[in-house]
Amino acid sequence: MKERLQIDTSLGCKLRTTSVQLRAKTGGTPDRQQLPATPMLGRRLVRVLNFGRFGDPPGASPPLLHIMVGDQRVRWSSASDASGLPLRVYEYVEFPIDESVPLYAVLDPTLDPAQDSVDVRVLELG
Amino acid sequence: MTGAWPRAPDQRAAEHHASTAFNVDENGYLLVTQAASSQIVAQAKTVTDATASTPIPQNPSGVPTSLVARRRVHLRNFNNPDTEFAHVWVGGRDVTTSIGYPIPPYEELALDVTDAIQLYAIVETDKPVDLRSLELA
Secondary structure, eight states: OOOOEEOOOOBOSOEEEEEEEEEOOSSSSOOOEEESSSOOTTOOEEEEEEEEETTOOTTOSOTTOOEEEESTTOEEEETTEEESEEEOTTOEEEEOOOTTSOEEEEEOTTSOTTTOEEEEEEEEEO | OOOOSSOOHHHHHHHHHTTTSOOBOTTSOBOEEOOOOSOEEEEEEEEOOSSSOEEESBOTTSOBOOOTTOOEEEEEEOSOTTTSOOOEEEESTTOOTTTSEEEOTTOEEEEOBOTTSOEEEEEOTTOOEEEEEEEEO
């Protein structure tokens, strides 16, 4: 049997879950929002989930209610001028990043700001 | 020892310690495993409380427990999505359905966390969830 180096990748002592209500804006390009607004100190992993329309019962939201995730340059001015990682409802993305790297998300600007905001769940481990 | 020159710092370190710690393969790659060493524990807990968080995993006696030197936890919502559609939300002690991380029926959440982190779960009123856990150490 070959000898192998064992690396412990487990995360030790901190866990936090938060919800961010990602809102569409009226007129023009919507503002991006930070996920979460205040990063957890000492974090080493972030998991971002599109949990559907804010206030909908679980499983009730249309799957095509996209959000776009990225850094501070993430944008969704139009379908052809988007930059970021799109997440449909119930899709998630996981990043091994610490608190010095802020994450942002933005909504499709064609959504109705009076009706459509998205419940984004964020899990941080450190 | 074989491998292309110049060798990477990791490989030089490996050569220094190769006899006692680890190996470098024929291509000069450090052999690494993330496999768990020796222990695995599976538990089942029906989470029913919608007003207070429930510590998980729990042993068959209903006592919160964590595998010593744990390195990974798998949590699975084992409700049937057709007949028992209900989510369970996971997080810290303060977890609620408003801020917790949801697990839909037949879905799983895997977390690389040690036994220093106590996990909690909560459900909606009158929507119990059969939550299965698998811990590795």
